[in-house]
Amino acid sequence: MSLQELLEHSRRYGSDPAFVLLGGGNTSYKEGRTLFVKASGHALGTIGKEGFVRMDLDLLDQIWHKQYSQDDEEREDEVLKDMMFCRLEGETARPSVEALLHALLPFPYVVHLHPALVNGLTCAQEGEASVHRLFGDALWVELVKPGFILANIVRERLVEHQAKTGKVYSLIFLQNHGIFVGGQSLGEIEQVYAKVLGTIEAQLVRKPDFTDLGADEVKVGQVMDVLQAFGKEKVLFRNTVEFKRILADRSSFAKVSSSFTPDHIVYAGFKPLWVDEGAEVKKAFVQFEREHGSSPKIVCVQNLGVFSLGEKPLPLFFDTVAISVYSESFGGPRFMDEAMINFIRNWEVEKYRSQVSTS
Known part of the structure; x- marks a missing residue:
């Protein structure tokens, strides 16, 4: 070898x-x-x-x-x-x-x-x-x-x-x-x-269903315009059968609302932004930045779909959803705790990895 x-x-x-x-x-x-x-x-x-x-x-x-x-x-x-x-x-x-x-x-x-x-x-x-x-x-x-x-x-x-x-x-x-x-x-x-x-x-009770679904094109376009104004990254949109399940309400969304692994923090942010149906996306985005000192990379709009600011966050969010579904076979999801998430967010090693990957 x-x-x-x-x-x-x-x-x-x-x-x-x-x-x-x-x-x-x-x-x-x-x-x-x-x-x-x-x-x-x-x-x-x-x-x-x-x-x-x-x-x-x-x-x-x-x-x-x-x-x-x-x-x-x-x-x-x-x-x-x-x-x-x-x-x-x-x-x-x-x-x-x-x-x-x-x-x-x-x-x-x-x-x-x-x-x-x-x-x-x-x-x-x-x-x-x-x-x-x-x-x-x-x-x-x-x-x-x-x-x-x-x-x-x-x-x-x-x-x-x-x-x-x-x-x-x-x-x-x-x-x-x-x-x-x-x-x-x-x-x-x-x-x-x-x-x-x-x-x-062989232990799984079910697998995630990522079959694509349609969405209200007018509403999607409006949200994309709002998000595009916040950065230079291209905004992507997806809606799937599994996304529809998690975007039904806050309780369903809780299963994907935080970070499972360091990779999710590095490439997709430490948590996605949830926006209630009918709420102002811009207002929710600004409030997230004010509270957490960073912009969300994934925006989930209730009963509409998932928006990604840039190409890299989206596959990691798919990964988050898949992990959450698989975890159902082993007692349900368990995120990293808050102390570990904060450690990863501020760890120079992960900041370096993210910079090298971006370049």
């Missing part, structure tokens, strides 16, 4: 919205004591060799012997500087924030993705219990701050599990995030993903 094969598999996963959207997910390959890991902000679907950073595994291991600040911002800045130092000479790209986690897993290949099917489980009320029931040999990690904190918790649990069983976790489910799979080959990882998705799909 080789980096070229990792590239081919990365592009295949990245081009399939069932596995990952936009710049989400990352992959890695170890050759000797060198880690090739995806650079931050690069999309798997179009990644080239320049999208991977070569890192020294021995230097990365030394990070675990250092003490870092207890302050979130200072700690992540300190760890980032150390991770940048771990790059091999000549490397200029910034490694994925999850490079530490990739380095920890003792497998030649690691593939981390965010399938909506998987997140229908990881973002569900009964997610942990369901993982233990369906995947007894997998590690479940509760909602924790990404970056160094997440990697350190996984490291501690890997050590503990290996001491007890002599085995290493190759399958990791992260609450409100996604899945990590490690393997001796990419073929082995592919088989694991197929088994995981098949197992979850």
